[in-house]
Amino acid sequence: MSIIRCIDNQGCSFEVAPETLVSGFMERGTYYFEIIPEARFFVDDEPLKILRHEAFDAWRWEPGFYAGRVVAELVDASGKVTATYHLDVAPDQNKLGEVSFAAMLDELLAFDTRLLLGGEYAQLELGREGRASNPHLEYARLKRYGPVFLSALVEVLRKPLTRLHRQRTLRPAHQLRRIDQQTLRRALQDPAATALLYNLERASANGDVPHFDVPTVFEDLDNPANQALAVVLGEVLRRSRHVITALQKIVDGERDTGARSALAPRLGRRIEFLEGLHCDLRKIQRREPFRSLRQPRISAAGLNAISAHPAYARAYRHGWYVLRPGIDGSRDGERLWISPTWEIYERWCYLQVVRLVKSIYPGLQWRASWHGASLDHIRFTGRDIDTQAEVLLQLRCPAFDQPANNGFSSISGERKPDIVVTVESSVESLFIVMDAKYRVAREWVLDGMESAHLYRDCLRWKGKKPDVSILLVPRAGGAPMLETAAYQKANGVGVAVLSVEQNGLQAVLKPFVRGCPDSASSELPIAATL
Known part of the structure; x- marks a missing residue:
């Protein structure tokens, strides 16, 4: 367990443990995290700089004008996240205090959730779906549900659902296993096939290899379940590309006022995540069962088949979590970025x-x-x-x-x-x-x-x-x-x-x-x- 020692600007020291909500942080404060060798520390996708603080090297973090839960990640030299931390940032006690701030949030939620959505580091638990949406919300859902959606699709690829499909094919006599009435009627119209039926040795001596029209059954990947999942896969791919473009536009248009946290320092890691997710999903889209589909579409038969298969149901459910439209005004839902x-x-x-x-x-x-x-x-x-x-x-x-x-x-x-x-x-x-x-x-x-x-x-x-x-x-x-x-x-x-x-x-x-x-x-x- 990667426990990090933290010191605030008053000299007080406390420990920050992974996967637990750690309080003691306040907006506009200054905090120093003792570094772990061969690792980097990200706070809401922004890498913290290393500097010398007193007798040790530390990552320095200064929360801006925001309050709520902030997610930090410890990343090793290979880029793998080794630990996740949850930091609880309180509002300035000299201005609002936690009780007053919570009351303001509740009143804004009761009126319209859109007034809370923003791009700050801090997150608040908001509703699951509704009308309000923005690129930060869409990125949050891709970040949270995209990797689970990807792993569910990988599981689908291992053993995709198939549907038995019948068709008639021409097969040589030595490959025949069964014939039906249509096979006999077609054979009687072909002299070579008729000769073979009456005298197998004579027909073989002539060297001709007649083919018979026989029924064949094979497993078809172009079925309603794969068609429905392909629609969700395509929409998630479009969403990831759209969010990359939207975040880039925000960065291009943002001005440094000092009152808002800049998105630019966080953009590189977010685009890197989205590009990686998009690339992995495109590879899956080019493989079976998705590449051979004639027409991706959602149908009742497809939804029924998906609901009865655990891997398909998991992939479809998390794909929909990514694509859900906006949020409502409840406090029971996802943690999303809010305004300063x-x-x-x-x-x-x-x-x-x-x-x-x-x-x-x-x-x-x-x-x-x-x-x-x-x-x-x-x-x-x-x-x-x-x-x-x-x-x-x-x-x-x-x-x-x-x-x-x-x-x-x-x-x-x-x-x-x-x-x-x-x-x-x-x-x-x-x-x-x-x-x-x-x-x-x-x-x-x-x-x-x-x-x-x-x-x-x-x-x-x-x-x-x-x-x-x-x-x-x-x-x-x-x-x-x-x-x-x-x-x-x-x-x-x-x-x-x-x-x-x-x-x-x-x-x-x-x-x-x-x-x-x-x-x-x-x-x-x-x-x-x-």
Whole structure:
């Protein structure tokens, strides 16, 4: 058993054992794993670099902005995985804490699982199938089920299912084992065959070797079970090639912002795995029973035959696991990569704003819509005869010299505020901008206030400036003065604390929104209000 000693940046030492969930890790921390000679250490497919730490050589790992279970692998010199480790990364206790983070995940799952899917190292147990999908999800399933699917196909090749097939062939007399009426009728039409039937010695002396039309039975590989399995094999091959292309496009288009974990360092090993899997599956596709099939197809007869054969059933089942469409919103399923913690906080804040606005305007008919292919752009719209309210996530506000986006624009460059709330009726017109920041320290809160000032000054909605531009943070105390209602009303900017334990939205909106409820009136589970 390859147990690795780990030391954190505080100097605390603990052991990391294979196949057990090891806690003690935290996002944005620094950890040193004592190296094992002749081995490499991968964390979510990214190789860790070796450096000197104190008195020993170590692999250095720095978790980014993510929390959840991370898979690490120890690989020997030949490239074989010798041990797998499961590292439990906790969210920053100064910002969210594990209980608060878990509550946010549950609320996002209850609303839409797509808001959790991402490309970070950390994984969360999500549902098995549904509508949501992306290249990271497809790769995760190829990684988990592809090798099992491959080994099941190898087992199928050893003894494939066959079907007895009858046909008539011409055989010389010395190879005959049985004849039927059709054989006799055909023989009576052939003088040489007739002579042989009446006088075997005379016919043999002539040197002619007549052939007889006889029934033959042989084992045919072109049967419904092999045809159905060939369809799954072909689809898995296409999926692996598609994921390689999709991951490469993500890498080509990604920018180094420091807020997300880069895919590029992990891409090489992932493509190497996919290329190897694709190559092995192609070799199987070129062998019997698959190469001689006239038309791969799925039929009831094929599914019945597969269900009755253990090797075929195993191959078909794991092939389908690879191809399953998306995920649902349950927590009972596979472990898949999720978004960074700051993005999870941002999207959770959006749902809280939606919940509050819906409680302020309970008489409106609400509906949600996604705009474009990106999952970031969500619009909740509520309408009645006199009032229209909207809550938007990641709204695009074009630059001043470009056409406005549904009335939204910027008097400088293009901007994308996290959350925008608008209300339009005969008695009020409201335009509020919010920017969710996963920050608590004074230095970083004040640094984040740049966006609040920028949005207050440059954004326009139908020519109107924002009534207030607010920074949402998970903990109070970073800049207390900015959290006061007097400061926000006087300056049009400020900070509001929004977390599972504390909701400062009501205090911020009350001076601007008619009928804003007290804190106690909005404590409803989010699944009940969205």
